[in-house]
Amino acid sequence: MENTPGILYIVATPIGNLNDISFRALETLNKCDLIACEDTRHTKRLCQHHDIRTPLQAYHQHNEHQAGQKLIDRLNCGEHIALVSDAGTPLISDPGYVVVQLAHQAGIQVSPIPGPSALISLLSVAGLDTSSIQFEGFLPNKSSQRLSALKQLLPCQSTLVIYESSHRILACLNDISNIAGSDHLMAMGRELTKTFETIYHGSIDQVLTQLTDNPVQQKGEFVIAISATKPTVNESVPLIAQKLALTLMPLLPPKIVSKIVGSHHDCNKKQVYQFILDQQASE
Structure with a gap:
């Protein structure tokens, strides 16, 4: 058998x-x-x-x-x-x-x-939007390659999570600052669940300052979460969006038109809806 x-x-x-x-x-x-x-x-x-x-x-x-x-x-x-x-x-x-x-x-x-899981442990205390996350593990060791990777990853519409070691933590945070901006919000866990566990929350510059001022805090294993960058929404209705709205108005209800135009041209659907009402009122 x-x-x-x-x-x-x-x-x-x-x-x-x-x-x-x-x-x-x-x-x-x-x-x-x-x-x-x-x-x-x-x-x-x-x-x-x-x-x-x-x-x-x-x-x-x-x-x-x-x-x-x-x-x-x-x-x-x-x-x-x-x-x-x-x-x-x-x-x-x-x-x-x-x-x-x-x-x-x-x-x-x-x-x-x-x-x-270090990833989940940090996200549970990060105070960042976790409705969508992107996990990248460890970035390349060399700064030039790490910068290249960060340029492809940032800005990110999800909370971006990476791991880093004590040997590269300052260099990594500096590279993130160069790409995302020093005032970008982040959270970081150091030595999670261990005796000297530390949770950092604030701008990249604030976290960098804490580590630079106290070299002891540069030791250990790190999990970094970089807050999501939400897409910019135009508050006004650009001309190209107005043209699409005018084309669709005879075919669809105003709410449907505003949703389609707002999504297609990355503009505020409420503004599009008001534009449609204004057009109907002027007819």
Whole structure:
């Protein structure tokens, strides 16, 4: 008889505070046959803290393809495997894509065990509009490449979220300031859930000043959220929009015409509606 394939669990683990882990995650890590992790030394500390004795195996960006296939072979033999990253939710700017893709191709069940995420943790306290977000992970290391990337990303009509390390945080914030403007609103989390957690909120210049004045605050891991830039809406009705409105007026109700014209020409639909009423009154 053929073995029924095991399940690949994608398990979120703490981003700092070791107690930020769900009962379900602990249960999964305990019952699996193997835990695949970025750094066995790092995950070992978590396991020791929660008395988890499941064997560990390294799975990181340098051995993804070779190690990934070996994990698939074990899953096909009926073993259950938990995939974890060093911190947070796997595959979010972390290794795991290869083995998850292989699992899907092999018809192996992949099951998420949700939990901590630096991205979501910052957004929950950022005080920014999160109705639409754009996540870019880590930007390029070199300033010239980072500036080029930022020019393509900003202005952004969604809240833009990126990760950054202590080695580049000042340079990165300066580059963001150069592109978005020093008075642009942002939020930033440093060492989230850890002893020296700090949440920054204000203009880019204000946050830069706090870090520059206190070099200690330049240490740690950072999550940056840059507020969305809403599209400019013309308060008056430009001539080209007036022409479209006049063309559509005999065909559609005023409210429909104002909505179409306002959307098409990026102008205030209330102003368009008033223009239509004025035209009708003058006839």
